[in-house]
Amino acid sequence: MMKTKRSTYLRIFSSFLAIYLILMIGFSVYLVFQQKKIAEMDLRSYALQVSAKFEDILKENMDSENHIKDITLLRKEIANELNSFTSELTEIAIFTGEYKLIFNTTNYWKVSYSNNDVKKFSTEYGFINPKDWYGEEDIKDIERYLYAQPKAKKEGDLSGYLVDVKGFWVDNENIIPEQISVTEMYAQKFDENRDVSASGGIPDTYIDYRSNHKNIEGLPYFEFGSVIPENTGNPNNEKQNELRQLVIDSEYLKETLSHIMLTKPLSQRVDLLNYRFYQLQPYPTAFYDGQDLISDFWFVFGRDVNLWEQCSNTLVFVWISCFIIFMIVAFILSRQTYNTYQKRENLDRQRKEMTKALAHDLKTPLSIISGYAQNLQENIFTEKRGHYVKHIQANIDRMDRIIREMLELTTLESDSLKITIKDFPLNELCNEILIRYKHVCAERRITTILQGEAYIKADRSLIGRVIDNFFINAIENMPEAGEIRITISDNTLEIFNSGSHIPEEKIDEIWLPFKKGEASRGNTKGTGLGLSISRSILELHKFQYGARNCEDGVIFWFKFR
Helix, strand or coil: CHHHHHHHHHHHHHHHHHHHHHHHHHHHHHHHHHHHHHHHHHHHHHHHHHHHHHHHHHHHCECCCCCECCHHHHHHHHHHHHCCCCCCCEEEEEEECCCCEEEECCCCEEEEEEEECCCCEEEEEEEECHHHHCCHHHHHHHHHHHCCCCCCCCCCCEEEEEEEEEEEEEECCEEEECEEEEEEEEEEEECCCCCEEEEEEEEEEEEEEECCCCCCCCCCEEEEEEEECCCCCCCCCHHHHHHHHHHCCHHHHHHHHCCCCCCCCEEEECCCCEEEEEEEEEECCCEECCCCEECCEEEEEEEEEEHHHHHHHHHHHHHHHHHHHHHHHHHHHHHHHHHHHHHHHHHHHHHHHHHHHHHHHHHHHHHHHHHHHHHHHCCCCHHHHHHHHHHHHHHHHHHHHHHHHHHHHHHHCCCCCCCCCEEEEHHHHHHHHHHHCHHHHHHCCCEEEEECCCEEEECHHHHHHHHHHHHHHHHHCCCCCCEEEEEEECCEEEEEEECCCCCHHHCCHHHCCCCCCCHHHCCCCCCCCHHHHHHHHHHHCCCCEEEEEECCEEEEEEECC
16 A cells, blocks of 8 residues: 555656656746847847947037047047946947947946046046056956955945046046055945945055056146946956957958848857847948948947846746645645545445445345245245245345345435435424334334424435434344434434444444444344445535444434534
8 A cells, every 4th residue: 555655646746747847948948038039129229229329429520521530539438428328248349331440348447537627527537458557466456356346244344445546647538547546445334225325444544556657748647536347247357358359350240241130139159048149230321232231330239148147036936936836736636646546446345345245135035035936836835835925025125125225325426316405394304204113113112212403404305314224223223122312403413322332443334335333233134225325315415424332322423504
């Protein structure tokens, strides 16, 4: 039995696990595919916004013949404008119609500074090419501070670093640093989300990096500026450099223009869930010259997207929640299947036992009928012909009653039986049964008592059959001069009969066909189907029922509405 249970659970859990994996893999592929489309649309939207700003700058810096008036000024204005856009690991390049690169994003450090001009006050932006002024070790140190993101948990914890330029010269959009300092910042206040809302540094505690540059060109000099870290982390990494080289590659641009659709970015897989997108925007418009797309300027956008980072939270939640749901359903189904299997085994066993019992119950009267019929045929003991006929008829009646009750039990256990529910007085029905068996009780000197009254909502004829079976069972399983007491109270009917007890281990079995509680209670001429029929009727009405031993007898009961 234990082996069968284990195999049932294992088989169902394995099936559910296979279905779960197939569905989850399919869902994951679909979600990644949808996230890829979203990433394409995001880059397309970003490219449209940035190119619109670039177009305005190009218009302002071109003459009547669409030639750029001052390339240095153009580059500086574009660099300043880029500060208002979140880069999101996006590389940008601008080419002329002849595929000449005039601007591109770099891994230079962006610096903001105040231009205290007499006429106006403004914030300007420039770039430091670190390789021009610092060694490799100093660059690594500065960038480690620049892109560090320590998590402060309480006041006084390190919250970040300020990287400032103290003294520098401006050569168009290029910044020539004299000195770069790093100041440690510590948390002072937190907001309701426990994010740092205010922090401060300790004066005169900073690290200096000097370039030892001497101004010999008469460039404008500024005393202070701040190095602005990229919003998405250190751009000076291998993959970002690969993306940057792709965006500024004029040959790749030429090749792409021969087959690209401007309304959709090109995409290629870098590894399992990392994609590289390549988007083109023409200025002012693009047209075919027969082979390639032609435009005065080309804006090129490149972006690396990790789709796992985009949809990992959703995937993890769905995988875990669906796994839990599938396992719960698999457990419930396994348990239900095993219970069904057990019920089927029990039904098969009961059917075999019932068949044997029925064969035994029919065999006895058939043997008697056969013997008496043979005596009649051979004219043996002719003076007993009346006795033979009487016993033959009695056994025929017994066989007929067994068959009729078997048919009744089959009907009750089928779905075709129609019952009529109505209210009627239960004590009135019980009184009818007492009157029906009045003479039998008188012959055996059995005392009958009816107590209580109530209305019951049920099928009158079927409930009458139940009470009748309980009463007959009481008569047949009690000694002479005993007592039968019918009590109606608290929506419960009880029928007590004095006599021997039913063994506790067999109380549940007496409701099965041809089952008897004990040999001492089995001196009966019944068919062995009465309690089975009663059980089916009560279950059909969804009434609780049972039997229990009491001090001087047995009580059969059922609860009603």
